[in-house]
Amino acid sequence: xxxxxxxxxxxxxxxxxxxxxxxxxxxxxxxxxxxxxxxxxxxxxxxxxxxxxxxxxxxxxxxxxxxxxxxxxxxxxxxxxxxxxxxxxxxxxxxxxxxxxxxxxxxxxxxxxxxxxxxxxxxxxxxxxxxxxxxxxxxxxxxxxxxxxxxxxxxxxxxxxxxxxxxxxxxxxxxxxxxxxxxxxxxxxxxxxxxxxxxxxxxxxxxxxxxxxxxxxxxxxxxxxxxxxxxxxxxxxxxxxxxxxxxxxxxxxxxxxxxxxxxxxxxxxxxxxxxxxxxxxxxxxxxxxxxxxxxxxxxxxxxxxxxxxxxxxxxxxxxxxxxxxxxxxxxxxxxxxxxxxxxxxxxxxxxxxxxxxxxxxxxxxxxxxxxxxxxxxxxxxxxxxxxxxxxxxxxxxxxxxxxxxxxxxxxxxxxxxxxxxxxxxxxxxxxxx
Amino acid sequence: xxxxxxxxxxxxxxxxxxxxxxxxxxxxxxxxxxxxxxxxxxxxxxxxxxxxxxxxxxxxxxxxxxxxxxxxxxxxxxxxxxxxxxxxxxxxxxxxxxxxxxxxxxxxxxxxxxxxxxxxxxxxxxxxxxxxxxxxxxxxxxxxxxxxxxxxxxxxxxxxxxxxxxxxxxxxxxxxxxxxxxxxxxxxxxxxxxxxxxxxxxxxxxxxxxxxxxxxxxxxxxxxxxxxxxxxxxxxxxxxxxxxxxxxxxxxxxxxxxxxxxxxxxxxxxxxxxxxxxxxxxxxxxxxxxxxxxxxxxxxxxxxxxxxxxxxxxxxxxxxxxxxxxxxxxxxxxxxxxxxxxxxxxxxxxxxxxxxxxxxxxxxxxxxxxxxxxxxxxxxxxxxxxxxxxxxxxxxxxxxxxxxxxxxxxxxxxxxxxxxxxxxxxxxxxxxx
Numbered sequence: 001x002x003x004x005x006x007x008x009x010x011x012x013x014x015x016x017x018x019x020x021x022x023x024x025x026x027x028x029x030x031x032x033x034x035x036x037x038x039x040x041x042x043x044x045x046x047x048x049x050x051x052x053x054x055x056x057x058x059x060x061x062x063x064x065x066x067x068x069x070x071x072x073x074x075x076x077x078x079x080x081x082x083x084x085x086x087x088x089x090x091x092x093x094x095x096x097x098x099x100x101x102x103x104x105x106x107x108x109x110x111x112x113x114x115x116x117x118x119x120x121x122x123x124x125x126x127x128x129x130x131x132x133x134x135x136x137x138x139x140x141x142x143x144x145x146x147x148x149x150x151x152x153x154x155x156x157x158x159x160x161x162x163x164x165x166x167x168x169x170x171x172x173x174x175x176x177x178x179x180x181x182x183x184x185x186x187x188x189x190x191x192x193x194x195x196x197x198x199x200x201x202x203x204x205x206x207x208x209x210x211x212x213x214x215x216x217x218x219x220x221x222x223x224x225x226x227x228x229x230x231x232x233x234x235x236x237x238x239x240x241x242x243x244x245x246x247x248x249x250x251x252x253x254x255x256x257x258x259x260x261x262x263x264x265x266x267x268x269x270x271x272x273x274x275x276x277x278x279x280x281x282x283x284x285x286x287x288x289x290x291x292x293x294x295x296x297x298x299x300x301x302x303x304x305x306x307x308x309x310x311x312x313x314x315x316x317x318x319x320x321x322x323x324x325x326x327x328x329x330x331x332x333x334x335x336x337x338x339x340x341x342x343x344x345x346x347x348x349x350x351x352x353x354x355x356x357x358x359x360x361x362x363x364x365x366x367x368x369x370x371x372x373x374x375x376x377x378x379x380x381x382x383x384x385x386x387x388x389x390x391x392x393x394x395x396x397x398x399x400x401x402x403x404x405x406x407x408x409x410x411x412x413x414x415x416x417x418x419x420x421x422x423x424x425x426x427x428x429x430x431x432x433x
Numbered sequence: 434x435x436x437x438x439x440x441x442x443x444x445x446x447x448x449x450x451x452x453x454x455x456x457x458x459x460x461x462x463x464x465x466x467x468x469x470x471x472x473x474x475x476x477x478x479x480x481x482x483x484x485x486x487x488x489x490x491x492x493x494x495x496x497x498x499x500x501x502x503x504x505x506x507x508x509x510x511x512x513x514x515x516x517x518x519x520x521x522x523x524x525x526x527x528x529x530x531x532x533x534x535x536x537x538x539x540x541x542x543x544x545x546x547x548x549x550x551x552x553x554x555x556x557x558x559x560x561x562x563x564x565x566x567x568x569x570x571x572x573x574x575x576x577x578x579x580x581x582x583x584x585x586x587x588x589x590x591x592x593x594x595x596x597x598x599x600x601x602x603x604x605x606x607x608x609x610x611x612x613x614x615x616x617x618x619x620x621x622x623x624x625x626x627x628x629x630x631x632x633x634x635x636x637x638x639x640x641x642x643x644x645x646x647x648x649x650x651x652x653x654x655x656x657x658x659x660x661x662x663x664x665x666x667x668x669x670x671x672x673x674x675x676x677x678x679x680x681x682x683x684x685x686x687x688x689x690x691x692x693x694x695x696x697x698x699x700x701x702x703x704x705x706x707x708x709x710x711x712x713x714x715x716x717x718x719x720x721x722x723x724x725x726x727x728x729x730x731x732x733x734x735x736x737x738x739x740x741x742x743x744x745x746x747x748x749x750x751x752x753x754x755x756x757x758x759x760x761x762x763x764x765x766x767x768x769x770x771x772x773x774x775x776x777x778x779x780x781x782x783x784x785x786x787x788x789x790x791x792x793x794x795x796x797x798x799x800x801x802x803x804x805x806x807x808x809x810x811x812x813x814x815x816x817x818x819x820x821x822x823x824x825x826x827x828x829x830x831x832x833x834x835x836x837x838x839x840x841x842x843x844x845x846x847x848x849x850x851x852x853x854x855x856x857x858x859x860x861x862x863x864x865x866x
Contacts, residue, residue, distance in 0.1 A: 063789075065789035065790050066788075066789045066790075066793065066794075066795045067795065067800075093782070095782065096785050096810065096813075096815075098815075142780075142782055144781055144782040256786060257785065257789050335853075336861055342858065345862070347575075348576075349526070349528065349577040352528065352529050352576055353528075353689060353690055355500060356498035356499045357498050359499065362499045377529065377577075381531055424772070425772055425854060425855045425857075428768070428769055428772035428773065428776070429772040
């Protein structure tokens with residue numbers, strides 16, 4: 001199903017100033033390689049390498065879980081100014097694997113950096129002293145299983161051989177497919193804009209269709225730009241944009257040990273390096289990154305395990321943003337609301353239940369609830385001409401919008417989620433899915 | 434399915450000092466009546482009245498939702514020393530029904546108290562001035578639908594006519610059936626003990642199989658005793674016992690607008706009225722009430738919507754009880770853990786995920802996880818002789834126990850929940866279940 005995801009393209013398309021979507025193409029300064037190490041029983045790419053021959057600026061946000069995977073620990077220790085690559089494997093999360101899991105990453109990065117330096121030797125323009133700790137790792141898959149170090153080591157040569165220095169639509173799709181676990185679709189997004197007179201590109205891919213919950217870089221997401229932006233500004237852009245994108249989605253309320261979102265800038269566009277977040281020249285760029293992030297975040301939700309509906313939940317006019325967020329997520333994570341939506345039942349009582357349990361400050365006499373453009377409750381009272389048949393008809397849509405208006409403040413929040421269907425149970429009760 | 438609920442009987446039975454379980458019989462000072470008002474399409478009892486001809490002491494705990502039903506508002510206003518009855522209806526929650534819903538209760542209690550006073554006239558020993566606000570209400574069912582005041586009013590005469598002044602097994606089962614909504618089984622429990630030399634009885638019934646979550650009097654529960662205990666002591670007994678019983682269970686993480694648990698004492702046993710919670714004479718009584726409450730709470734979980742497994746989750750040796758509770762509920766409410774258990778998959782990585790997202794203070798190197806009596810993780814490391822096959826075999830049981838040991842403190846908590854099966858979706862996506 002598509003949840004009108006293609007409409008995201010169309011909607012944004014109208015605003016040609018923000019940029020436009022199209023098939024992802026080449027980003028100067030980036031190379032991509034994908035291989036299969038045989039991590040799955042069925043043959044598929046399971047190792048993806050994004051490689052920056054001349055290095056890249058970068059910034060990360062990570063899961064807020066207290067039990068993080070070994071690769072997150074590895075990445076957090078890196079203080080290098082430039083990064084030369086990120087290696088992403090699927091099938092194994094490298095979480096709860098302890099020192100062995102960490103040492104695997106040490107061995108892999110040592111070998112990989114050696115191979116890269118050998119390769120760089122062939123071109124005198126490129127740095128030849130890539131260090132192991134200039135390689136980031138992203139891992140996703142089952143927690144607590146031994147990390148497949150040997151299988152990955154055995155495929156590093158192959159990975160280097162397959163590096164594509166120029167990208168096209170196909171290699172991007174291969175990369176987006178190569179990082180998938182229970183996802184049913186690759187997730188790609190792009191925007192273009194100007195910094196001063198320079199055209200810059202922002203490309204992104206993501207994976208994730210379960211264990212998706214906010215307050216961190218949910219799922220894996222990788223954003224690439226050729227814009228010339230300092231790492232500290234990249235970090236501020238990520239921090240600003242994550243709140244209303246990857247931190248505004250939830251599939252099942254679960255939070256991974258491995259979530260990360262990384263942005264890389266190769267600096268190959270012609271703009272002068274941006275070192276100040278408040279530089280007015282990047283206003284449009286910040287928005288375009290937001291657009292790519294929101295698009296990817298929505299794709300994650302719309303591909304949520306067993307999703308049959310894409311649900312947008314707005315909470316308006318609350319006392320605090322925290323209240324609005326609590327209400328949105330209380331509704332979004334309620335199994336009773338989710339299953340009512342699966343059943344196409346406008347059971348707004350369950351929405352009220354979720355509002356009540358959120359702990360937010362509420363004045364019932366000012367509370368309004370609407371589904372789609374149908375008001376159900378207005379200032380605490382069922383609207384007089386309420387016709388459930390109309391709302392039942394609306395519930396048959398693939399895109400469902402719920403709006404709660406508290407009328408006791410001026411803050412708001414919007415969250416995105418999917419429903420809870422039997423397919424979710426099927427996928428997740430399957431042995432070691 | 435039964436989850437060895439009958440074993441609760443057997444287990445407790447061994448300890449004859451605590452009391453024993455048996456079919457519920459008569460409690461002096463209590464009368465019961467059940468009728469059908471036609472609130473459901475299919476004919477069934479939907480109105481249950483517990484009546485105290487000479488009044489009863491009582492204490493309540495209520496839902497912590499910010500949006501409470503009209504009957505909770507009604508009950509909270511009552512400051513009378515003695516209560517004469519509680520009227521329980523199903524099918525309609527009387528929540529989000531505003532002033533109309535509240536006025537319905539006013540009308541019903543006015544009519545009901547009149548009828549009761551007429552009835553009391555026939556016996557000169559009984560009080561003849563029962564006031565409307567000496568009747569409590571419990572409602573359960575769909576939120577936001579008009580309260581069926583007229584149907585209930587029309588059946589009050591019938592309700593009075595059917596009052597049984599003596600109880601037996603059958604009338605208790607009828608009452609427990611009459612308060613059910615999506616429950617598949619009536620929930621009854623009993624204990625007997627002594628206060629001084631007086632034998633006293635504690636009988637309880639409950640309903641609830643969804644929207645069950647802690648931090649309040651989840652579900653509806655009614656406890657009756659003939660012991661002579663002041664209302665303030667009853668309140669302290671409820672508050673103490675609720676933490677580890679009704680507030681330690683969760684089915685789907687959802688919280689109702691209507692939850693309440695009430696205890697009534699008719700005072701017809703021969704003990705002198707207990708006015709001090711610290712009176713050593715009630716030590717055993719407090720434990721027996723706990724036993725009845727825990728038994729009912731477990732029955733609610735075991736009858737959880739679509740439950741195929743009964744799950745006990747222990748968190749041991751945490752820094753604070755809050756940490757232990759957060760970890761227990763993070764595991765218990767995780768759809769990924771629940772579905773793994775449905776699939777009989779010992780996917781302990783998901784347990785680790787849920788521990789990580791709980792926000793509790795954890796030292797990974799001290800963390801241990803076991804399923805049943807199988808250690809999986811010990812001090813942060815996978816146990817050397819870990820044999821997944823054994824645990825897979827264990828997962829086929831109906832009763833699953835998960836234990837997390839943090840080894841960084843001395844607090845603990847235990848919670849009870851069930852798994853998440855396709856049947857949950859079936860039940861809850863069914864239009865207006």
